[in-house]
Amino acid sequence: MDSINIEGTPKTPTVKFDDATDTLIIRGRSIPENSIDFYKPLIDWLDSFSNGSREQLTLNMELEYFNTSSSKCILDVFKKLENISKQGKTISVKWHYEEDDEDMLEAGEDYNAIIDIAFDMVKVEEI
Amino acid sequence: MTKLKKLYLAKRYVLTEIKEIFDLYDSMEKKNIMLSFKGEMSTDLLTSILQIIENKLDRFGETSKVKKRMFNIMVECLQNLHHHIAQPAKSAGKEVPSVIVMVAKNVTGYSIITGNFVEDREVGDLKNRLEEINSMDKDQVKDLYKSVLAEGKLSEKGGGGLGMIDIARKSGEKLDFGFIPFGEDQSFFSLNVKVK
Numbered sequence: 104m105d106s107i108n109i110e111g112t113p114k115t116p117t118v119k120f121d122d123a124t125d126t127l128i129i130r131g132r133s134i135p136e137n138s139i140d141f142y143k144p145l146i147d148w149l150d151s152f153s154n155g156s157r158e159q160l161t162l163n164m165e166l167e168y169f170n171t172s173s174s175k176c177i178l179d180v181f182k183k184l185e186n187i188s189k190q191g192k193t194i195s196v197k198w199h200y201e202e203d204d205e206d207m208l209e210a211g212e213d214y215n216a217i218i219d220i221a222f223d224m225v226k227v228e229e230i
Numbered sequence: 231m232t233k234l235k236k237l238y239l240a241k242r243y244v245l246t247e248i249k250e251i252f253d254l255y256d257s258m259e260k261k262n263i264m265l266s267f268k269g270e271m272s273t274d275l276l277t278s279i280l281q282i283i284e285n286k287l288d289r290f291g292e293t294s295k296v297k298k299r300m301f302n303i304m305v306e307c308l309q310n311l312h313h314h315i316a317q318p319a320k321s322a323g324k325e326v327p328s329v330i331v332m333v334a335k336n337v338t339g340y341s342i343i344t345g346n347f348v349e350d351r352e353v354g355d356l357k358n359r360l361e362e363i364n365s366m367d368k369d370q371v372k373d374l375y376k377s378v379l380a381e382g383k384l385s386e387k388g389g390g391g392l393g394m395i396d397i398a399r400k401s402g403e404k405l406d407f408g409f410i411p412f413g414e415d416q417s418f419f420s421l422n423v424k425v426k
Contacts, residue, residue: 113277134305136273136312168298170305171392174379203295206302206400209372217380 107148115141116166120148126161130230133169133177142176149183159193160184166199166207167230174210181218188220199225258332264340265333271312280304283333290335299400299425300340306393307331307344307423339426348419353409356419359391360407363398371399397423 107127111117116131135141152160162184169177181196188194198211208224215222258266264286265279283304287297311329330345348356363371375395398405406422 134309136276136309168302168305170302170309171396172309174392174396178379201294203293204298205295206298213372213376213379216376 105148105151107145109144118145124161125157125159126163128163128165129180130163130165132167133173135170135173138170138172138176142173142179146176146179146183149180149187153183153187153190153192157192160187160195162194162196164196164198164211165227165230167201169210178214178217181214181220185218185220194220196220196222197225198222199227199230201230202226202228262335263332264335266331268330269328271308271329271331273312276308276312279308279331296339296425300342302400303342303397303423303425304333306397307342307421310393311344311346339424342423342425343421345418345420347412347416348409350411350415350417353417353419357409359394360405363395364404368399368402371395375399401425 106122107118107120109115109118111131114132114134114136116129116133118127118129120127129145133141162180164177184194184196198215200207200211208226211222211224265282267275267279269275280301284297284301287300292300308331311331327347330343332341332343334341334343363374366374375392378392378395394405401423403424403426406424408420409417410420412418
């Protein structure tokens with residue numbers, strides 16, 4: 104399986120997979136104007152993960168902001184994970200939010216309500 | 231006309247302009263406008279405006295919560311201006327229309343103000359959507375956001391109609407908006423989003 108390692112920019116998050124810990128990290132700001140283009144490599148990577156031999160994946164969501172254009176793509180990422188989980192692989196999602204950022208906490212709760220994977224809500228001082 | 235008179239008229243015209251510059255400045259100053267732009271929206275400009283506002287909010291010592299809300303709402307408002315407004319007019323072969331963006335500080339918080347032209351045939355839909363959002367309480371807006379997100383329909387311009395819902399949700403205030411007919415088939419759409 105190919106690795107994924109996308110450097111963050113002021114408008115797009117860092118996306119990388121740490122194969123030592125089976126952890127996928129999405130960190131930073133996600134406010135691209137064309138979210139579909141940005142998220143395509145990640146969606147493709149999840150497809151190859153789905154067909155690969157690895158049995159578990161932890162997604163660390165560490166977003167500072169995301170725009171509504173990203174929100175649909177982020178939902179697509181979770182839907183992929185939901186399907187992978189249904190195949191029998193172990194999927195966990197850690198949704199990080201800064202301690203005073205109730206908007207980001209609520210955003211995580213929204214996804215958690217739509218997607219059939221239990222999220223861990225992780226309060227952090229700073230993302 | 232003598233050369234001198236021409237020069238005099240030209241000078242008077244310039245003087246009038248100079249006076250207008252101050253009037254514009256003064257009116258903005260009195261309304262506590264932190265930033266004002268009129269012209270064509272672009273990706274670079276959008277990035278710059280966000281950067282300027284972020285720096286200002288830092289200097290004002292705003293809480294991270296206010297900064298994030300402002301940033302979020304500004305991203306949605308500016309990307310709306312960039313995508314939903316400029317592109318259809320451009321594809322119709324017209325010149326890219328100007329938009330206006332202002333950010334003002336007021337007693338209770340901030341106002342993010344935008345203005346742009348919309349086609350008259352789009353006004354009804356937009357007005358209905360905004361009125362629907364305004365008729366809802368906080369929880370209803372949250373539920374609407376979730377259902378539009380879960381339905382997962384992306385409009386051809388992206389966003390899937392989530393932008394305005396998100397703006398209303400983050401603002402927590404009613405959306406202040408209006409339409410002024412302009413020309414044969416367009417209206418000027420103004421939006422004032424308050425952030426506390």
